[in-house]
Amino acid sequence: MEHYVMNLTLKVWRQKNTNDKGRFETYHVKNISSEMSFLEMFDVLNEQLIQEGKDPIAFDHDCREGICGMCSMVINGRPHGPWHRNTTCQLHMRAFRDGDVIVVEPFRANAFPVIKDLVVDRSAFDRIIQAGGYISVNTGSAVDANAIPVEKDKADAAFAAAACIGCGACVAACKNSSAMLFVSAKVAHLGLLPQGQPERKTRVLNMVAQMDKEGFGACTNTGACEAVCPKGISIDYIARLNRDYMMAALSSPE
Amino acid sequence: MKLDAKIPPGPLENKWTYYKGHCKLVNPANKRKLEIIVVGTGLAGASAAATLGELGYRVKAFCFQDSPRRAHSIAAQGGINAAKNYQNDGDSVFRLFYDTIKGGDYRSREANVYRLAEVSVNIIDQCVAQGVPFAREYGGLLNNRSFGGTQVKRTFYAAGQTGQQLLLGAYQALERQVALGNVIMYPRHEMLELVLIDGKARGIICRNLINGKLERYFGHAVLLCTGGYSNVFYLSTNAMGSNVTAIWKAHKKGAFFGNPSFTQIHPTCIPVSGEYQSKLTLMSESLRNDGRIWVPKIKGDKRHPNDIPEEERDYYLERRYPAFGNLVPRDVASRAAKERCDAGYGVGTTGQAVYLDFRYNLINKYGRAEASRRGIKDPDEETLVQLGKEVVKEEYGNLFDMYEKITGENPYEVPMRIYPAVHYTMGGLWVDYELMTTVPGLYALGEANFSDHGANRLGASALMQGLADGYFIIPYTIGNYLADEISTKPIHIDHPSFEEAERAVTERIEKLLDVKGTQTVESFHKRLGKIMWDKCGMSRNEAGLKSAIEEIRSLRKEFWSDVRIPGSANEFNPELDKAGRVADFLELGELMCIDALHRNESCGGHFREEFQTPDGEALRDDANYSYVAAWEYKGESQWELHKEPLIFEEVQPSQRSYK
Ligand code: SF4
Numbered sequence: 001m002e003h004y005v006m007n008l009t010l011k012v013w014r015q016k017n018t019n020d021k022g023r024f025e026t027y028h029v030k031n032i033s034s035e036m037s038f039l040e041m042f043d044v045l046n047e048q049l050i051q052e053g054k055d056p057i058a059f060d061h062d063c064r065e066g067i068c069g070m071c072s073m074v075i076n077g078r079p080h081g082p083w084h085r086n087t088t089c090q091l092h093m094r095a096f097r098d099g100d101v102i103v104v105e106p107f108r109a110n111a112f113p114v115i116k117d118l119v120v121d122r123s124a125f126d127r128i129i130q131a132g133g134y135i136s137v138n139t140g141s142a143v144d145a146n147a148i149p150v151e152k153d154k155a156d157a158a159f160a161a162a163a164c165i166g167c168g169a170c171v172a173a174c175k176n177s178s179a180m181l182f183v184s185a186k187v188a189h190l191g192l193l194p195q196g197q198p199e200r201k202t203r204v205l206n207m208v209a210q211m212d213k214e215g216f217g218a219c220t221n222t223g224a225c226e227a228v229c230p231k232g233i234s235i236d237y238i239a240r241l242n243r244d245y246m247m248a249a250l251s252s253p254e
Numbered sequence: 255m256k257l258d259a260k261i262p263p264g265p266l267e268n269k270w271t272y273y274k275g276h277c278k279l280v281n282p283a284n285k286r287k288l289e290i291i292v293v294g295t296g297l298a299g300a301s302a303a304a305t306l307g308e309l310g311y312r313v314k315a316f317c318f319q320d321s322p323r324r325a326h327s328i329a330a331q332g333g334i335n336a337a338k339n340y341q342n343d344g345d346s347v348f349r350l351f352y353d354t355i356k357g358g359d360y361r362s363r364e365a366n367v368y369r370l371a372e373v374s375v376n377i378i379d380q381c382v383a384q385g386v387p388f389a390r391e392y393g394g395l396l397n398n399r400s401f402g403g404t405q406v407k408r409t410f411y412a413a414g415q416t417g418q419q420l421l422l423g424a425y426q427a428l429e430r431q432v433a434l435g436n437v438i439m440y441p442r443h444e445m446l447e448l449v450l451i452d453g454k455a456r457g458i459i460c461r462n463l464i465n466g467k468l469e470r471y472f473g474h475a476v477l478l479c480t481g482g483y484s485n486v487f488y489l490s491t492n493a494m495g496s497n498v499t500a501i502w503k504a505h506k507k508g509a510f511f512g513n514p515s516f517t518q519i520h521p522t523c524i525p526v527s528g529e530y531q532s533k534l535t536l537m538s539e540s541l542r543n544d545g546r547i548w549v550p551k552i553k554g555d556k557r558h559p560n561d562i563p564e565e566e567r568d569y570y571l572e573r574r575y576p577a578f579g580n581l582v583p584r585d586v587a588s589r590a591a592k593e594r595c596d597a598g599y600g601v602g603t604t605g606q607a608v609y610l611d612f613r614y615n616l617i618n619k620y621g622r623a624e625a626s627r628r629g630i631k632d633p634d635e636e637t638l639v640q641l642g643k644e645v646v647k648e649e650y651g652n653l654f655d656m657y658e659k660i661t662g663e664n665p666y667e668v669p670m671r672i673y674p675a676v677h678y679t680m681g682g683l684w685v686d687y688e689l690m691t692t693v694p695g696l697y698a699l700g701e702a703n704f705s706d707h708g709a710n711r712l713g714a715s716a717l718m719q720g721l722a723d724g725y726f727i728i729p730y731t732i733g734n735y736l737a738d739e740i741s742t743k744p745i746h747i748d749h750p751s752f753e754e755a756e757r758a759v760t761e762r763i764e765k766l767l768d769v770k771g772t773q774t775v776e777s778f779h780k781r782l783g784k785i786m787w788d789k790c791g792m793s794r795n796e797a798g799l800k801s802a803i804e805e806i807r808s809l810r811k812e813f814w815s816d817v818r819i820p821g822s823a824n825e826f827n828p829e830l831d832k833a834g835r836v837a838d839f840l841e842l843g844e845l846m847c848i849d850a851l852h853r854n855e856s857c858g859g860h861f862r863e864e865f866q867t868p869d870g871e872a873l874r875d876d877a878n879y880s881y882v883a884a885w886e887y888k889g890e891s892q893w894e895l896h897k898e899p900l901i902f903e904e905v906q907p908s909q910r911s912y913k
């Protein structure tokens with residue numbers, strides 16, 4: 001791997017709080033190593049701002065290894081930046097060249113209000129899970145784990161759907177701010193398993209209803225969500241959700 | 255004060271059954287009158303909050319992240335142990351118990367560990383019922399892999415994302431209770447003080463991280479499930495926000511701290527690449543199943559690893575430990591890597607790395623098995639490599655991708671470079687058999703307590719312990735306490751103890767902001783980390799520890815006179831959050847060094863250079879140090895040591911041998 005250093009110009013969205021209108025500010029960073037992660041570059045910038053007596057840029061992050069789903073930046077117009085199947089925290093500076101101008105914004109959606117700068121409120125996702133993203137089983141009442149065999153391909157498909165990290169990049173990428181990819185991943189994960197069958201119908205109806213209530217838009221199948229999803233969640237799950245939804249709606253008593 | 259572990263009577267294998275049959279119960283109507291605070295929503299916290307909510311208690315759960323699903327348990331990779339013996343390879347509850355005691359180098363409590371092994375089987379059942387998509391075999395049954403320090407296959411897994419899947423199971427159970435109104439969830443809230451009334455834990459003071467306001471919460475009991483404190487080393491595999499603050503506040507209010515210096519240095523992490531490094535990334539121990547660790551036989555060999563022929567490679571773990579080979583416990587593997595690098599055989603630009611190589615198993619294990627499954631006769635090496643890659647992708651794909659993103663190298667083609675890094679802390683708040691700390695009504699679960707792993711934790715046991723504590727242990731033991739609290743009415747948060755606790759928090763925040771110095775929080779954290787890593791890390795000695803204590807004290811002074819924190823208290827202010835955590839690490843670091851200095855022996859991850867066998871293994875001193883060191887806070891830089899003797903009835907401590 002070739003290592004190099006670079007000087008960059010950053011245009012970063014600054015917004016004091018939810019009610020502030022917000023604007024872009026321009027910053028310069030020097031001697032950034034190609035081996036740094038994108039967030040480490042932000043650390044350098046923030047240290048610089050603190051030293052200058054300015055307000056550092058607020059951004060969400062925690063695990064910095066692509067699994068917690070907390071980091072959330074739109075980088076040059078793309079949620080999580082230029083790399084395929086990647087989170088902001090796993091993006092490394094070798095994706096950029098000396099002299100680049102990088103534009104950084106928060107994940108924007110009506111259902112994700114900005115808290116400060118690049119930090120948004122994604123609690124709507126938790127409320128969608130509350131509406132039915134689980135299997136109702138109290139602790140202690142389970143049968144032996146091997147009592148119900150699950151076909152390997154079904155288990156693998158359920159796992160692939162369950163890999164969603166709840167980051168919300170799919171919403172940020174969608175021109176309608178739809179949360180369908182996120183919701184469909186959970187509906188598929190649980191609906192593919194025998195344990196998830198009893199609640200399959202109510203789950204999909206309730207989760208979709210909550211999604212609408214939160215102000216996420218409708219899905220028009222543009223596929224933008226799949227393209228930016230760091231975990232490669234497939235839009236096939238959306239088709240699957242639609243089938244489940246139809247079936248459930250037809251057989252529901254209402 | 256005499257430490258009472260409250261271990262139930264009777265033979266080891268009956269103790270938990272005996273306890274469950276004799277502990278006090280709270281009837282359903284009374285449960286609804288009792289409030290429980292749960293701080294932290296990782297595996298221990300989420301599973302406890304969900305289960306206690308199901309039982310009918312009124313639960314309030316807190317996390318500093320924006321959602322309970324983000325807690326750091328999410329990042330655990332390799333798997334979770336359980337004594338299911340589905341592989342029919344000789345596993346049993348006793349064997350899991352024995353491996354854990356031995357792996358911990360005989361510094362854990364037998365009764366707790368036995369119970370852990372016992373409930374391990376229930377955990378798997380529970381998780382599968384919740385829809386956790388564990389790996390399965392073609393027949394539809396659960397698959398297992400093996401981990402370090404054992405000779406059976408008892409680890410259940412979901413690719414390299416087992417922690418994620420288990421946490422999502424617990425998170426979903428928790429959100430279900432939120433929907434039912436049994437749990438109220440407070441995300442982006444950080445506990446900054448414990449409230450004691452008449453000597454009992456009765457509440458917490460939190461900072462709402464969105465608007466900076468301090469808030470008061472009452473509970474009949476308080477559960478701290480806030481994880482470990484590896485970030486005292488600055489660089490660790492922990493998430494950036496992982497911190498000691500909650501348990502440290504509790505410690506200063508009377509909860510004893512058990513074995514604070516017992517730290518796990520994980521052998522297989524991606525090496526440090528530069529000064530700007532903010533955290534380290536683990537490569538799961540499960541990779542040691544399939545990867546072989548080596549360094550060149552020639553010192554300073556700069557050839558590309560693929561150009562170094564087989565006979566010029568030193569597979570030093572297989573050489574030193576023929577019985578366990580690459581699957582020795584973590585502390586042993588880490589020290590062996592350090593030994594090779596210190597001796598000049600390390601690889602990579604810094605010389606602080608060894609190779610983890612998959613080629614052999616790509617071909618011989620996975621490639622051949624896949625070829626015969628597909629009926630390919632006499633496959634050539636390249637076909638085998640291809641077939642092997644497909645299987646490995648399924649098993650560890652996410653880890654290989656992660657490695658490539660960080661290093662820019664493809665581990666399917668080139669061996670990974672790895673080096674040990676701080677990963678887990680076995681130490682934590684001292685708890686008795688019921689998981690209660692020395693403060694009545696205050697419990698510590700999961701990594702936040704010291705209880706089950708002794709001086710070294712075995713791989714795939716952290717997830718097991720977190721869920722055991724939360725799903726299966728606390729629901730019983732807390733009842734035994736709360737049964738006597740049913741007539742305690744909820745205490746109003748105007749009570750003077752709440753006032754006083756809040757005032758203390760306000761004053762501390764003001765003091766931090768008032769310093770208005772010149773150096774950033776981050777720079778102090780880095781300096782502390784360096785002291786800890788150099789002098790209280792993988793190997794320790796008397797002189798180093800003594801100087802570390804002095805250095806930490808003066809660094810702490812410097813912090814309080816020169817730290818610069820931007821912004822104000824009443825706003826979203828991550829720098830202020832971090833400052834509070836680093837201030838606590840600056841106190842904890844000192845205690846860790848004091849503990850490491852007092853323990854004049856080597857055991858597990860605690861390696862004192864003065865105490866080693868002729869061939870460099872840890873040399874325990876059972877006659878003098880077979881105890882849990884429980885430290886009582888007595889004021890700044892002052893602690894009193896209490897000892898809980900460890901009594902072994904089932905296993906006879908011997909020198910751990912993995913040869
Ligand atoms: S579906 Fe993908 S993009 Fe959407 S929340 Fe899940 S992981 Fe993120």
Ligand code: FES
Pocket residue numbers: 060061062063064065066067068069070071087088089090
């Ligand atoms: S910080 Fe956890 S996924 Fe990026």
